[in-house]
Amino acid sequence: MPSIQPRPAFLLAQVGAHAARRFAERVAVLGVAPSDVGVLRMILTTPGRSQQSLAEELGVVPSRVVTLLDALEGKGLVERRRNPADRRNYALHLTEEGARVMAAVWELGAAHEDELLAALDAGQRAHLTALLEAVAVHQGLTAGVHPGYQGPPRAGG
């Protein structure tokens, strides 16, 4: 009896993937990918942090952080500052341009949310948020970290 009725788990994956895709399209006009936004946000939140700490929180391998940061540094959005006390690691900081981009992302995020949830009124949005938050907490998801950093799984039935 395979179904056509909406299964909440599938709807969640479907709508979530759609949200991620639309967000990617929006931030693309700023010249960044969603993965870049995640990294920029973490550096904005905790300036001076190391690449290792980023890798751990994102749940990716350190070499991937190198690639991510090479691109962001190349675009002039992030700075790697040598730590004089321990010259093995870098202290990561946003440049002014990086901060500007994050402000723009903030604007786009609001528009994105409005478009995505256009079908719901304010009360319904609040209710949805509360339900999703309960699920996220119960599932042990790290606030602000998208599991998309962690590899393969894509399309789904």
Place this chain on the structure above:
Amino acid sequence: MPSIQPRPAFLLAQVGAHAARRFAERVAVLGVAPSDVGVLRMILTTPGRSQQSLAEELGVVPSRVVTLLDALEGKGLVERRRNPADRRNYALHLTEEGARVMAAVWELGAAHEDELLAALDAGQRAHLTALLEAVAVHQGLTAGVHPGYQGPPRAGG
């Protein structure tokens, strides 16, 4: 003023990606990927359909369907039957084994949903489903088709 407060759009993407990942882990024990499940489900729903029609509904290029089906045929889950009337196209059908795998996916799906929504009671689940369905309909999402088939966008902030 970049936030830490839960943004519903981000929560949706985050929880959705988590759901997709957990589902992928579960069906992996059956030897299939989520993308395979989507294809199998479409063939189960409309037996005899062509590869072209699959490509269109999934929003992917026909050559990708070839790859997907080669794997499923290799595992003995799908059969390509020549259409005597028009020998250019195939009529796709599940094998008995393919039908068995889909039945097993069905079981796993129920367990998956229970685990994913463990934080919510029955009423809350129904409410969440209704809200998500409203969003999905308004966003023009095709019932049962995961946007993950359509390419790049991954991690996100």
Place this chain on the structure above:
DNA sequence: TATTGTTATACTCTATAACTATA
């Protein structure tokens, strides 16, 4: 010897374009 970051390499996923066979 341990840690931070980098490079070299390989693997997976997916699309593009050229191709075959039918029609």
Place this chain on the structure above:
DNA sequence: TATAGTTATAGAGTATAACAATA
């Protein structure tokens, strides 16, 4: 000439493992 499907190829994205510099 048009359509269904296939193959060959290339490009992203990501991980593994070996490596360099510093501690």
